[in-house]
Amino acid sequence: MQPTTSQLRRLARTALDQQGVAVRRLRWMGEHSNHLFRVDTTIGDRLVVRVCLPDGRSDAELDAELAWLAALASDTDLTVPLARFSTHVATPDLPDGGRCIAFGWLQGHCEHRPSRRLVADLGRVLAVLHARSPVSPAGRLRPSNPGYRAADLGRQLV
Amino acid sequence: MAERVEAVLAQLGMDPAVHGLVHADLHLGNVLDHHGQARPLDFDDASWGHYALDLAVAVDSVPEALHPVLLGGYRAIQPLPEGYQEHAKALLAGRRLFLATFLLANGLPAAAHLELLRVFTER
Numbered sequence: 287m288q289p290t291t292s293q294l295r296r297l298a299r300t301a302l303d304q305q306g307v308a309v310r311r312l313r314w315m316g317e318h319s320n321h322l323f324r325v326d327t328t329i330g331d332r333l334v335v336r337v338c339l340p341d342g343r344s345d346a347e348l349d350a351e352l353a354w355l356a357a358l359a360s361d362t363d364l365t366v367p368l369a370r371f372s373t374h375v376a377t378p379d380l381p382d383g384g385r386c387i388a389f390g391w392l393q394g395h396c397e398h399r400p401s402r403r404l405v406a407d408l409g410r411v412l413a414v415l416h417a418r419s420p421v422s423p424a425g426r427l428r429p430s431n432p433g434y435r436a437a438d439l440g441r442q443l444v
Numbered sequence: 445m446a447e448r449v450e451a452v453l454a455q456l457g458m459d460p461a462v463h464g465l466v467h468a469d470l471h472l473g474n475v476l477d478h479h480g481q482a483r484p485l486d487f488d489d490a491s492w493g494h495y496a497l498d499l500a501v502a503v504d505s506v507p508e509a510l511h512p513v514l515l516g517g518y519r520a521i522q523p524l525p526e527g528y529q530e531h532a533k534a535l536l537a538g539r540r541l542f543l544a545t546f547l548l549a550n551g552l553p554a555a556a557h558l559e560l561l562r563v564f565t566e567r
Contacts, residue, residue: 343488354490364483364484366484392476392478392485393476400506400510402513404475404482406514407481408502409514409516409518409520411482412499413517414521415498416464416495416525419495420464420465
C-alpha cells in the first residue's frame with residue numbers, strides 16, 4: 287500500500303529534525319517518480335526534500351546520482367541541484383522508512399512557452415552533460431534508458 | 445515502433461562516443477528558466493543510455509519551430525550525437541511512445557493526461 291502524504295510528511299519532518307533544520311513551513315510539492323516537499327526554514331533558507339522509498343532506486347544508484355551532480359557543479363558552469371544532506375529515517379507508521387535527500391533550492395521558474403534563449407541554453411546544457419558523461423558504465427546507475435523502457439511498455443500493451 | 449527504436453539503438457551500439465551517462469528525462473518541464481539560463485532538475489532518472497535518445501527527449505519537449513534552436517545550442521558545445529540526425533524521426537517517435545505508454549501504465553486519471561496522450565499520438 288502506498289504511504290499517505292501525511293506519513294511521508296512525517297518522514298521528511300523526522301529527517302529535518304534529525305539534521306537540526308528548524309522548519310517554518312513544510313509543503314507537499316507533489317509526486318513525480320519521487321515524493322517532494324518544499325521546506326522553508328526559520329532562518330530564511332529554502333530546500334527541497336525528496337523522499338525515496340525502499341521500493342524505488344537503490345542506495346548505490348542514489349549515491350551515484352548525487353556524485354554526478356556534485357561533479358557537474360564543481361567541473362562545469364551548470365547550475366544543478368546540490369544535496370545538503372541525505373539520511374535514512376523511519377517513523378512508527380512507516381517502519382521501513384526511507385531515504386530523505388535535501389537539495390538546495392534553485393531560483394527560476396518553469397516555462398511552458400519557452401524563449402529562444404532558454405531553448406538554446408537547454409541544448410547547450412544537454413551538450414555539456416553529454417560531454418562530461420563518464421565514458422564507461424563502471425558506476426552504479428542502472429543500465430536503462432527511456433528507449434528501452436518504451437520498448438518494454440510497448441510490448442506490455444500489445 | 446518499439447522494435448524500430450530498439451533496432452536503432454542496437455545499430456548505434458554501446459561505444460563511449462554514443463553511449464554514456466545521460467539525464468534521461470531532460471524535457472522542458474524539468475528545466476528552470478533563470479533569466480534565460482536553463483537549470484536542469486530531476487536527475488533521478490539518470491542512467492546509462494544513448495546520447496541521441498537523450499537529445500530526442502529534450503527536442504520533443506519544445507515547439508517544433510524551436511527544434512533548430514535547441515540543436516544549435518547543442519552544436520555550440522559539440523557535434524550532435526552520432527545517429528541523431530539519421531534516426532531523429534524514430535527517436536522522437538520512441539519518446540512519444542514512451543510517454544503515451546507511461547500514461548497508460550500509470551492510469552489515466554486526469555483530463556490533462558488524456559490531452560497529453562491525444563497530442564502525443566496525434567503528432
